[in-house]
Amino acid sequence: MNIYLKKFIEEKFRKPGKALDLGAGDFFDVACLKQLGWKCEGVDIKTGVDLEKYFLSEKHPFDLVFSNYVIHKLNDKEQFIKTVFDNLKKDSWFFIHTFDKKDKNSKSALTADHLRKILSRQGFKNIKTGVFSYYDNEEGHKHWHKILEATGKK
């Protein structure tokens, strides 16, 4: 499981709730959260949900909406952030990981400032952003990334 997401959940939640993973990939984080007692839905283009379009889950509202390494791929980032917002309960948290513009191993054009602007325009509170280096040790990767993390509350 994404260890930063796990740490975030341990800090913010006293008990398991209901989560949504936007762009779930192989659904590994969804499976891990279920193991931890969460109800967790994952969606992805591979399972028929195109996040270039607005998406409101039938299971909304959620206690946590997270999305890892997806937003930098999307053209309409504002609409995606509206998707994050509308799927959340009031006072609930989002968690986003993406690649920063300075990352030499991705074509991301996102900066922390840009993401913060979109998030605050949408109405999120307690927004925190940070950029850190992470070595991707997977076979065929073996390189450094600049990860951009954003968290906040509806």
Ligand SMILES: C[S@@+](CC[C@H](N)C(=O)[O-])C[C@H]1O[C@@H](n2cnc3c(N)ncnc32)[C@H](O)[C@@H]1O
């Ligand atoms: C790098 S993977 C990350 C998967 C997972 N979140 C993780 O952290 O391991 C990016 C995922 O975004 C999905 N994706 C890309 N464009 C998408 C779109 N327009 N709508 C929904 N999912 C999309 C891909 O199918 C892929 O599963």
